[in-house]
Amino acid sequence: MQPESHAQDHPQAPLNPGIVFEMLQAHQRTAALKAAIDLDVFRSVGEGPGDVASIAKHCKASERGIRILCDFLVINGVLAKENGRYLHTPSSAAFLDPASPACMASVAQFLSESAVMQADGQLAEIVRAGRTCMPGQGTVEPENPIWVQFAEKMAPMMGPMAAPLGEVVLEGRTGPMRVLDIAAGHGLFGIEIAKQNPEARVTGLDWAPVLRVALDNARKAGVHDRYDMLPGSAFEVDFGGPYDAVLLTNFLHHFDYATNVQLLRKVRAALKPGGRAATLEFVPNEDRVSPPQPAAFAMTMLTTTAQGDAYTLSELTAMHKDAGYSATKAHPIPMSPHTVVMGYA
Amino acid sequence: MQPESHAQDHPQAPLNPGIVFEMLQAHQRTAALKAAIDLDVFRSVGEGPGDVASIAKHCKASERGIRILCDFLVINGVLAKENGRYLHTPSSAAFLDPASPACMASVAQFLSESAVMQADGQLAEIVRAGRTCMPGQGTVEPENPIWVQFAEKMAPMMGPMAAPLGEVVLEGRTGPMRVLDIAAGHGLFGIEIAKQNPEARVTGLDWAPVLRVALDNARKAGVHDRYDMLPGSAFEVDFGGPYDAVLLTNFLHHFDYATNVQLLRKVRAALKPGGRAATLEFVPNEDRVSPPQPAAFAMTMLTTTAQGDAYTLSELTAMHKDAGYSATKAHPIPMSPHTVVMGYA
Numbered sequence: 001m002q003p004e005s006h007a008q009d010h011p012q013a014p015l016n017p018g019i020v021f022e023m024l025q026a027h028q029r030t031a032a033l034k035a036a037i038d039l040d041v042f043r044s045v046g047e048g049p050g051d052v053a054s055i056a057k058h059c060k061a062s063e064r065g066i067r068i069l070c071d072f073l074v075i076n077g078v079l080a081k082e083n084g085r086y087l088h089t090p091s092s093a094a095f096l097d098p099a100s101p102a103c104m105a106s107v108a109q110f111l112s113e114s115a116v117m118q119a120d121g122q123l124a125e126i127v128r129a130g131r132t133c134m135p136g137q138g139t140v141e142p143e144n145p146i147w148v149q150f151a152e153k154m155a156p157m158m159g160p161m162a163a164p165l166g167e168v169v170l171e172g173r174t175g176p177m178r179v180l181d182i183a184a185g186h187g188l189f190g191i192e193i194a195k196q197n198p199e200a201r202v203t204g205l206d207w208a209p210v211l212r213v214a215l216d217n218a219r220k221a222g223v224h225d226r227y228d229m230l231p232g233s234a235f236e237v238d239f240g241g242p243y244d245a246v247l248l249t250n251f252l253h254h255f256d257y258a259t260n261v262q263l264l265r266k267v268r269a270a271l272k273p274g275g276r277a278a279t280l281e282f283v284p285n286e287d288r289v290s291p292p293q294p295a296a297f298a299m300t301m302l303t304t305t306a307q308g309d310a311y312t313l314s315e316l317t318a319m320h321k322d323a324g325y326s327a328t329k330a331h332p333i334p335m336s337p338h339t340v341v342m343g344y345a
Numbered sequence: 346m347q348p349e350s351h352a353q354d355h356p357q358a359p360l361n362p363g364i365v366f367e368m369l370q371a372h373q374r375t376a377a378l379k380a381a382i383d384l385d386v387f388r389s390v391g392e393g394p395g396d397v398a399s400i401a402k403h404c405k406a407s408e409r410g411i412r413i414l415c416d417f418l419v420i421n422g423v424l425a426k427e428n429g430r431y432l433h434t435p436s437s438a439a440f441l442d443p444a445s446p447a448c449m450a451s452v453a454q455f456l457s458e459s460a461v462m463q464a465d466g467q468l469a470e471i472v473r474a475g476r477t478c479m480p481g482q483g484t485v486e487p488e489n490p491i492w493v494q495f496a497e498k499m500a501p502m503m504g505p506m507a508a509p510l511g512e513v514v515l516e517g518r519t520g521p522m523r524v525l526d527i528a529a530g531h532g533l534f535g536i537e538i539a540k541q542n543p544e545a546r547v548t549g550l551d552w553a554p555v556l557r558v559a560l561d562n563a564r565k566a567g568v569h570d571r572y573d574m575l576p577g578s579a580f581e582v583d584f585g586g587p588y589d590a591v592l593l594t595n596f597l598h599h600f601d602y603a604t605n606v607q608l609l610r611k612v613r614a615a616l617k618p619g620g621r622a623a624t625l626e627f628v629p630n631e632d633r634v635s636p637p638q639p640a641a642f643a644m645t646m647l648t649t650t651a652q653g654d655a656y657t658l659s660e661l662t663a664m665h666k667d668a669g670y671s672a673t674k675a676h677p678i679p680m681s682p683h684t685v686v687m688g689y690a
Contacts, residue, residue, distance in 0.1 A: 016680050017440045017502065018638060019422055020449050023378045024456045027465055028644055029371040035468035062475025067633075068647040068654075069472050074634040075641050077364055081634055095362045104365050111369045120372055123380035127414050130407025157362065288412075289419040289426055293363060296420050299373055302413040309413075335361045 027120075032072045034112045037096070037105045041070065042088075046097040050085035095156075103156060110153035115139060115146070119303035131306040139304045140254045142233060143207050147185065151206075151213035155186040158250075161280065161333055162192035168331045168340045169245050169278045175199050177244035180270065182234045183251040187214025187227075189280070190247060194223035205230040205237065234263060241270035249280035253297070256307035257319060264323035264343065271345040277320075282310045283330065283339040293337035316341050372465075377417045379457045382441065382450045386415065387433075391442040395430040440501075448501060455498035460484060460491070464648035476651040484649045485599045487578060488552050492530065496551075496558035500531040503595075506625065506678055507537035513676045513685045514590050514623045520544055522589035525615065527579045528596040532559025532572075534625070535592060539568035550575040550582065579608060586615035594625035598642070601652035602664060609668035609688065616690040622665075627655045628675065628684040638682035661686050 036042060044050075044058035056066040070086045073079040078092045088097060095104045111117065115134055119126060122133050132138035139146050166189070169179075176199045181190030184204035191214075194202050202223070204214045208231035218227035230237060234251070246267045252260045267277050284295035294310055301308035311319075313330050320328045325343040332339045381387060389395075389403035401411040415431045418424040423437045433442060440449045456462065460479060464471060467478050477483035484491050511534070514524075521544045526535030529549035536559075539547045547568070549559045553576035563572035575582060579596070591612045597605045612622050627639035634640050639655055646653035656664075658675050665673045670688040677684045 015435055015439050017436070017447075017449055017505070018680075018682070019436050020378070020440045021452070021502070021682075022638070023374050023421060023423065024453055025461075025641070025645075026371040026374040027376075027462060028641070028648075029368050031372075031465035031468045032644065033365070033368045035472055038469040039472060059472075061473040064475040064652075065472030065647060068643045069468075071633045072641055072644045075637045076368060078368065081632065090360055091362070091364050094360050095365045102362075104362055107366070108369055116370075117372060120376035123376045123414075124383040127380055127384060127404075127410030128406040130409040157366070160362070287426065288416045292420045293367070296370070296373070296417055298413045299377065299417045300370075302410060303373075307409075335363075337363070337366075 028072075029076055030112070030117075032069060032076070033078065034108055036069060036073055037108045039069075040098070041066070041073070042092060042096040042105075043098050045070075045079060045086050045088055046093065046099050048087075050087050052084075052086075055086065102160070106153040106155075107157045110149055113149070115304050116300050123303065126303055130302075132302070132304050134304070137254075137306050140308075143209075145209070147207060147210045148213060151185040151187075151210050155188055155217070158186060159188055161336055161338055162188045163196075164331075164333045164336075165189055165247075165249070165278065165280060165340055166192040166196045168342065169193060169247065169276070170196055173197070173244075177201070178241065179203070179245045179247065180205060180230075180239060180241065180243045180267075181214075181247045181249070182267070183249065184214045184247075185210060185250075187211075187217045189249050190214075191218050191221045191223055191227070193245070193247075194218070194226050195221060201226045201228070203228040203230050203240070203243075205232065205234060205239075207231065207233075235259075235266075239266065239270035242272040242275065243270055244272055244275050246271060246275070246277045247280075248277060252279055252316070252319070253281060253301055253310060254305050254308040256309075257315065259307075260311075260319045261322045264319055264325070268324050268343075268345050273345065275345045277325070277343040277345070279316065279341045279343070280338055281316065281341060282337055283313050283316065283332075283341070284310050286312050286314060288312065291337070294339075297337070313339075313341070373417075374421055375457070375462075377414060377421070378423065379453055381414060381418055382453045384414075385443070386411070386418070387437060387441040387450075388443050390415075390424060390431050390433055391438065391444050393432075395432050397429075397431075400431065447505070451498040451500075452502045455494055458494075460649050461645050468648065471648055475647075477647070477649050479649070482651050485653075488554075490554070492552060492555045493558060496530040496532075496555050500533055500562070503531060504533055506681055506683055507533045508541075509676075509678045510534055510592075510594070510623065510625060510685055511537040511541045513687065514538060514592065514621070515541055518542070518589075522546070523586065524548070525550060525575075525584060525586065525588045525591045525612075526559075527591060527593050527612070529559045529592075530555060530595075532556075532562045534594050535559075536563050536566045536568055536572070538590070538592075539563070539571050540566060546571045546573070548573040548575050548585070548588075550577070550579060550584075552576065552578075580604075580611075584611065584615035587617040587620065588615055589617055589620050591616060591620070591622045592625075593622060597624055597661070597664070598626060598646055598655060599650050599653040601654075602660065604652075605656075605664045606667045609664055609670070613669050613688075613690050618690065620690045622670070622688040622690070624661065624686045624688070625683055626661065626686060627682055628658050628661065628677075628686070629655050631657050631659060633657065636682070639684075642682070658684075658686070
């Protein structure tokens with residue numbers, strides 16, 4: 001969610017039920033974006049000329065349907081319209097046109113098929129129970145195939161965060177080093193370290209089918225000769241090591257406080273003296289309701305996990321302290337809802 | 346949708362995939378509001394004290410679930426949070442607390458069970474076909490039971506529009522007059538005329554099961570002795586008359602241009618000399634993408650009808666002209682997405 005995209009409710013403003021109606025209709029926005037991606041609307045707009053007839057022809061769709069859909073996308077800021085023709089906004093050109101290397105269409109596919117969306121009709125029951133209505137630990141059940149999908153589809157969303165994360169983790173260090181990437185997924189974070197430091201050797205840890213995606217990405221990045229695979233559960237396998245750095249990206253939010261302390265302690269034991277753990281997380285402010293996007297992520301953890309959360313910095317700091325780290329430091333990643341929290345062994 | 350609630354995409358702003366991610370997650374906002382209404386969260390917040398434990402107790406729900414849900418509602422502007430306690434915003438107090446006479450909770454129930462939401466997963470197919478995937482004419486199939494639901498549940502949404510519409514239609518006229526309310530639904534618009542003019546006699550036209558809801562409302566308003574019922578289809582029954590005014594509220598958007606011209610002509614034939622037709626519509630600007638809420642309504646017409654639309658003022662003016670009206674005049678209703686378009690016989 002964008003900070004600026006939420007109607008504020010000032011006591012002095014006249015009352016308007018629009019905010020309620022808008023929220024009740026918000027589901028249409030997700031459906032419209034998904035349909036536009038499925039129909040290849042954004043590629044057609046990019047190729048031009050952007051009139052209803054030519055987009056409809058490209059998408060093998062009706063003109064009425066395309067006109068109403070494209071207008072809806074304009075209303076929602078992911079297309080522009082000039083003189084009756086549709087054109088890209090800078091964001092739709094970068095993130096929605098398949099011709100763009102930063103295209104996030106696969107993210108839409110992942111999110112729209114995910115348990116998050118399927119939980120919509122069960123949310124009251126989930127709130128009653130206080131946990132996902134999926135069995136066991138929800139998405140973090142061992143070998144859940146969702147993580148292969150995640151690794152394959154969500155890379156465009158996570159890719160832009162890799163470079164800034166790599167810089168924070170390396171802090172300018174060069175020379176030989178060993179890095180463990182826990183819950184590597186697409187592997188992009190560990191791979192980025194290997195790219196930024198040609199003497200770094202990276203071990204990706206994840207379920208074996210997921211690691212195949214990471215290895216593919218390592219191969220594409222030309223760093224596969226420095227990429228090792230450690231298949232299994234972060235809670236069960238021997239980490240080996242010792243490591244100069246351990247990455248824990250988008251992982252702690254799935255678990256409760258005690259489980260995270262236990263894991264951070266295991267990580268610390270695998271670090272060299274002076275080593276560091278780097279967690280990448282959605283970190284809301286202490287009020288838990290700002291900034292909007294990291295704070296709202298708690299809802300996804302409610303619907304898909306048994307005990308996960310969007311942890312505040314004070315909670316993450318306390319976890320590190322309880323796990324024996326000497327210091328922590330937060331680095332918000334610009335233009336993203338993520339923060340890197342460094343824990344020093 | 347609120348005009349201020351849409352992230353604008355300025356060419357000079359740095360690119361941020363947040364707008365795409367936010368739209369992909371927008372469905373959570375609808376699910377969260379629906380769950381909060383179902384769990385009676387807003388009544389509990391209104392009664393206080395608003396801490397997680399007492400709301401959870403009231404709602405028979407878990408504290409984890411309530412905390413994450415309420416935080417999400419705060420992020421989305423339909424609750425406030427101070428010192429860890431949840432309280433109403435002016436809007437949530439007015440429109441979401443069942444203790445408020447303006448509570449719109451039943452609107453949520455109607456919208457969340459409606460064909461609009463069920464169409465989410467079929468939107469690409471709907472855009473391809475250019476029409477609802479419901480059989481026949483969609484929601485405007487004869488005797489569709491959805492309209493009894495609409496009449497019962499949507500009244501809180503439409504009620505606030507009745508007084509300004511009544512004033513526009515009456516234009517200060519007093520004395521005996523006859524008014525036909527086509528597709529009366531909840532009946533509130535015709536009833537309002539009867540309230541504002543104690544000598545007005547109103548005929549409500551709708552399917553018979555719907556008219557029972559309107560008559561109930563006429564009884565509650567104490568005007569049932571001046572409320573007549575004309576059951577059937579607006580396209581088939583004899584209107585009788587002649588009338589001083591005919592109301593066509595939230596009706597034309599379901600049909601195509603030619604059908605509307607035909608209906609407006611039939612209406613005109615039932616008007617006294619000097620009589621007027623009053624249509625209540627979502628009227629977007631000629632660009633069809635502003636203001637957001639009336640423009641976005643076209644999407645609902647795509648998903649639920651075969652040929653409906655959110656018509657622009659130039660289209661509505663042309664329909665009236667083609668149907669033989671001498672003049673039209675638009676009256677936007679303040680603080681609402683609706684416009685009254687008056688057609689003079």
